[in-house]
Amino acid sequence: MAKNTTAAAEQPDPLAALGRLVQVDPRELEVDPHNARKAQQNAKPDAALLASVAEIGVQEPITVRPLEGGKFGVFKGQRRWLAALNAAKKAAAKGKPVRMIPAFVREDLAGADHETLLLSLVENTQRARMTERDTISGAAQLELIGTTEADRRRAARILGLKREALKAARKAADMSTEALAEGSRYGFDMIELADLAEVEELPRAAYELHAAKRSDEKEGKKQRGHWQHTMSQLRQRLAGQRERTAAEERLTKAGVKVLARWRSMDAPDRPLAALTTTQGEEITAEAHAKCKGHAARLDDECKPVWHCADPGKFGHVVTGETKDAESTVTEKARRREVIDKNRAARAAREVRKEFITELCRRKSVSEAAWELVLAAVLNSPYVMRTFANKTAEKRNMDVARFTRAADPEGKEEPFTELIKRTGKARRPQLLLAYVAAAYEAEMLDRAWEHPQGTPHAWLVFLQGEGYTLSAHESAIVAKAGGRPEEPDEEPSSEPQADEEAAPEETAEEAAAEPAEGAQRAEDGSADAEAEGDAERTAREE
Incomplete structure (x- = not known):
């Protein structure tokens, strides 16, 4: 037992390697000259980090070391420190107390530039960013498990999100991996991703929304007018597509052959309105239901237009096709214009x-x-x-x-x-x-x-x-x-x-x-x- 106790006592304290934990005024720190983050644009905290630190402060300690002149240099956690510095300056300008920042002080690294640079590089190269899916799923869970509206609003502020974005996360969390990747590539925010999730089954939906977003940005009015119009059109198109699918399924279930939406020039099918019996009588849908060629083509309102798939084969007479081709094309174009x-x-x-x-x-x-x-x-x-x-x-x-x-x-x-x-x-x-x-x-x-x-x-x-x-x-x-x-x-x-x-x-x-x-x-x-x-x-x- 004594041997084990001695062995345990000889083990180094793993916390000692982290340094001495202190609370320090962020205004008393500076960037270590051997911090691996040299490009200022890479170190600049984003809006989400600024919002989080302003609301709840820095939650994970940064790491500093003594510099010449009595100051401490930040070599791990530079973005968190800059966010805390931003909050401190705003608080001081308003005469409010400045929130301290937790920091590990590495006294042993004073003058050890090579080791400092190495640790800073390890800090920044071995960190894996959260995926877009993780971020959205986490936000969606916050929306779900928040016990009060105040909880949800506070969570949105800490994450640097609008309240509507946290609500939208629930819808965005259900989108496919492909749609999420496409939306992320176009730089969609959480609200925009939620809109894309609603219409993602439409081809080119993401591209059309991207074009609308660019139009809004080009106008510079900070509004989403083009986006809203595009979403309205996509919703209309999606509703029509789903209605058509449901109508086709009903016909198929009833044993009716559903013809392709667009009739090719050489297709033999004809609408019953253009057919008669060999005795010259009109053919009703009820009477034609027994014909093996009984079929339907859905119009733009998803209503069935009854056809015979092959009138010649099933003993019907084609009548009434007297309009010249030029007149037919002109009328079709006019009708298409009106409907669109x-x-x-x-x-x-x-x-x-x-x-x-x-x-x-x-x-x-x-x-x-x-x-x-x-x-x-x-x-x-x-x-x-x-x-x-x-x-x-x-x-x-x-x-x-x-x-x-x-x-x-x-x-x-x-x-x-x-x-x-x-x-x-x-x-x-x-x-x-x-x-x-x-x-x-x-x-x-x-x-x-x-x-x-x-x-x-x-x-x-x-x-x-x-x-x-x-x-x-x-x-x-x-x-x-x-x-x-x-x-x-x-x-x-x-x-x-x-x-x-x-x-x-x-x-x-x-x-x-x-x-x-x-x-x-x-x-x-x-x-x-x-x-x-x-x-x-x-x-x-």
Whole structure:
């Protein structure tokens, strides 16, 4: 037993090799001349480290050694020391106590330059950085296990993140390794990675978002307008892709052959609408279901257009193909333009309404906004008169959204409580929300066909308030040209596009009364049906 005790006593103290642990004022230290980090840009602490040290100080001791002149030189932990120095200078400038930094003092290295450089080099070459996946997963766990909102906010501050970034980490943690690598290569932050995770199954999604981010950075307004528009378009595309997949699965499960989305020129299939029996009778989908060639091709609304896979083989007669090729190509191009532009209008609408919601939450309204509100109240332009004629449900829906009020459905006076609790300084924002809802009611899918007047004036106003126009909205403004003017009288009836090729209104807009103007005279469901018909015809031909 005595022998073992003696042997244990002879073992060197492993902690002694670390040096003497002290608390020191970071302002009393300097960089050791033999610190391996020579490039200042490599030693500069990043925003996350600065935020962490400012919040909770340096948690891991640095290592210093005595220098000539009585100072101590930092040769391990230079970035932590610089972050502590930054915090100390700010605290001193505000007359606040300076937080000390823990340090190991290596007295034995005084004058030992070779050994000091070697240890500094080992410190910096053998450290493995956390992977992007580790960082995201750790942030996601902090969001999950934080017991209070205060815990989560504090964690975000320590990590140098926005609160929204910590929330976004949960979504980003689920993204694939490939998408994470691509997003990291483009320099996406945690919030941007979470957005990419939402649409990563779309090809080129990361590239499109990268291009949008560069456009935002080029404008230098510190906003994410182009990114938000691109995300809205990608979400729309993803929803369509998933809807199409689900529709194809339903047809396949029912025993129906699903034809390729795009028909090749030499494909024998034809839609039932272009077929008859040998006796000249029309062929219905129900009757054709027993045919071995029974098939379907999904249109752009994922509705089945019934076909026969090979009419000649199964005894049907092809009829009705009389249009010349040039006319067919022109009509297809027009239908494609209508469908694409209407979809672009719907994608932009959601981003625009989010901006308006934030606009109505600002501390004050701009001079231009005041002029818009006063003109709407005093001049009673056409846009306000038509808005007043809408049902209460349609009027209140966007007003409630823009003011973040409670659900107004079924309430006779839905905004009474909101008015009572809104202080004088914020009452103009309530008026702006109402006027904004009136203008938005005029921004129908087909506004691009006749952009003069309300669409042009409204988009120009929003752009002046800091809104980033989508490519579709920019085209509307460019097409209208000139000085934006708001028509005071109801516009005369303008020629409409071919009904079959002019889809426009969503179900929400379809509820508008006939008195709401020429562009709202058609029923929205008919528009949706026209879009489907247009697309089906384009595919069939």
